[in-house]
Amino acid sequence: MDPARFEDTIVAVSTPPGRGGIGIVRLSGPEAVSVAACVFRPANAARDPLTQCSFTTCFGHVFDGEQVIDEAILTVMRAPHTYTTQDVAEISCHGGIAPVRRTLELCLKAGARVADPGEFTMRAYYYGRIDLAQAEAVADIVNATTEAGRQAAVAQLGGALSGCIEGFRQRIIDLLVEVEASIDFVDEDIELIDAAEIASRTSGVITDIDELLSTAQRGRVLREGLRVTIAGRPNVGKSSLLNALLRANRAIVAELPGTTRDVIEDVLTIGGLPVVLSDTAGVRDTDSPVEAEGVLRSRQAMAAADMVLLVIDSSEPLAAEDRQLLAALDGRPHIVVMNKEDLPARVDAGEVARLASGATVWISARDGTHIQDLEEAVSGAIWQGDVGAVEHVMLTNARHQQALEHSREGLARAAEGAAEGRYIEFVAADLHEALAALDEILGKTPAEDIISRIFEQFCIGK
Ligand SMILES: Nc1nc2c(ncn2[C@@H]2O[C@H](COP(=O)(O)OP(=O)(O)OP(=O)(O)O)[C@@H](O)[C@H]2O)c(=O)[nH]1
Ligand SMILES: [Mg+2]
Known part of the structure; x- marks a missing residue:
């Protein structure tokens, strides 16, 4: 620059x-x-x-x-x-x-x-x-593909995030003034800030930083999309579900188990949220090396997902592979999709409910029935019932998240140092570090490389 x-x-x-x-x-x-x-x-x-x-x-x-x-x-x-x-x-x-x-x-x-x-x-x-945070919001508005992403970026451009960071800064500066005064006037007869006061004020800021950091997962979803993986054993209707959600004939559907061999990915919007949806190969033991590779990729896609849609064929009794997959969910956000509701049910729904903790939605991927219920369950699970709501202040940017974490570390060290009775100069240095990290978010102490990296991503003419 x-x-x-x-x-x-x-x-x-x-x-x-x-x-x-x-x-x-x-x-x-x-x-x-x-x-x-x-x-x-x-x-x-x-x-x-x-x-x-x-x-x-x-x-x-x-x-x-x-x-x-x-x-x-x-x-x-x-x-x-x-x-x-x-x-x-x-x-x-x-x-x-x-x-x-x-x-x-x-x-x-x-x-x-x-x-x-x-x-x-x-x-x-x-x-x-x-x-700088507002400048980044301009690029986010230009790049926004969903209503929720646009809303978050507009709030950031309006200064919602900057105001919040500025509030943290002021509190750290006020504290620093008193800490530094006690360095300068250590020999004089004035009232100095004590360790308990430093600890309580730093932990107050830490609590508020944590609250902001807790919005980062939703914020990342707004920018990059929610990674949703459709998983299940062969032939349960995973590719049919992908097509039903996309309202397009994207993946090959066939009666033959083992039709899908690779991960098929597409992007859509569910409840105002960008979603990166992937259909995977049916998981089973197989002698075919190609199918085995597909199964491996399915497991990787499941591991990388923000949410798994585990499809079960409700017209058949639960199979060993279904049970294995249900067990593999292991606390990861998921929805159990009971497919083929158009056929007589032969699955033991009670057993499924015992094996899975997530919501269960009955659909027919082939006929497209109750797909909307599934979409609501997906967005509801992420927004905890508050579909598409965007908090006033939200972290949507990994750079901001890192800087906040850095600032939090500085504050925690300062509190610890004060509690342990370390030299007050060390406490001040930690507070300065916490402050510098916040300055980075707003671009107050511009680091050349960060700034040029941010603006390189803009389009010409903006
Ligand atoms: N009756 C009924 N059949 C369905 C439904 N969904 C899928 N099918 C049928 O089930 C068969 C398998 O569907 P796919 O979508 O290819 O299943 P898959 O899970 O992707 O299968 P693999 O790729 O082999 O793992 C096809 O014959 C579909 O027509 C449904 O809701 N009702
Ligand atoms: Mg398939």
């Missing part, structure tokens, strides 16, 4: 490449409006982009010399109340590849340079309009 580069005027196409109704070429920097004025001429000759008021638009044309390139609208936003805090100009032309590219080239010729990915947002961060 070279601050001198932020004084350049940058340009980028902010709309996706390809054909569309409108294509926006966006400029930011001290020369943003004058570059736009070189490229764009108002239809009303009395108007001049250089004197155009902030947050107004003007109709006109993009010109290359005397050649009209396209009809366009110019929007001028003047510093400091803009996305980047600098002057910003946007030229909205027709969204074809040719007009947008020509407009971009003309802006480059007029003195702008091509923006790096995420550079508009990086400027907003650099000039202090948003902190």
Whole structure:
């Protein structure tokens, strides 16, 4: 991050490449409006982009010399109340590849340079309009594929997480002030903070950090999707269930046991949650090396899953493989899916209930009956009955989670050190470490590599 580069005027196409109704070429920097004025001429000759008021638009044309390139609208936003805090100009032309590219080239010729990915947002961060966690939320909003993911990201952009981290910071700073005062004034006759006070205040912050950390699992689900694995012995209807949930003919279904040999994965939304669903090979002992490899992969997929949908054929008595699979669930989040409810039931439902702790849902994957009940059970199990609800403050980012854990360790060490009567300087050093970890989340002490890694993931023009 070279601050001198932020004084350049940058340009980028902010709309996706390809054909569309409108294509926006966006400029930011001290020369943003004058570059736009070189490229764009108002239809009303009395108007001049250089004197155009902030947050107004003007109709006109993009010109290359005397050649009209396209009809366009110019929007001028003047510093400091803009996305980047600098002057910003946007030229909205027709969204074809040719007009947008020509407009971009003309802006480059007029003195702008091509923006790096995420550079508009990086400027907003650099000039202090948003902190690093908010900048990351911008990328999350752009990338959100589900309603729940969008909601969490918007709350983060609005400063919900930042406010919470700031609260922790202030409490640590207040404590540090008193701890450091007792270092400085150790020989003087003033009341110093004691170990019990340090311990109780650090543990108060730790409790609140833990509460925030406890949202991380849900947060990860929002970003990466819930990994749901469909498992069961051969021929119980696993592939039929995948197809029923996807409402598509994705996996081969056949009467022959051992049809699916590999893990088949697809993505869908259940109750506003992104779900990565995988169908696996039926688990049984087999002499076929290919099927055996499939069974191995099934077991791996089960082990990696956030949730297992264990399918049982309700039209048959429970088999030894069913019992083994039920036992293998072993406390992992799961739902027992009693399939083929369209056929007469021959399974001992009581025995299944004794072997599994999770919910049981009866469906027919072939006919598509009660699939919705299953979907509700999946989202309900993760959100504990509160389907799709997004907490106001939520950790959705692994970087934030790591930094919080780091901060928590520093606080715990400080409390321990105070309790053991260690030198107060050591306690202060641990508190400083806890504080520095929180600063990392907000980007207060920017570490170059972290910042460039974050902004590299942005799309051009944001
Ligand atoms: N009657 C009935 N038959 C079903 C139902 N679901 C699946 N089947 C049938 O059961 C057979 C096996 O279905 P699949 O979906 O291929 O089963 P699978 O568990 O993926 O099997 P493998 O891939 O071999 O492990 C097919 O003949 C399906 O038509 C159902 O709800 N009712
Ligand atoms: Mg199958």
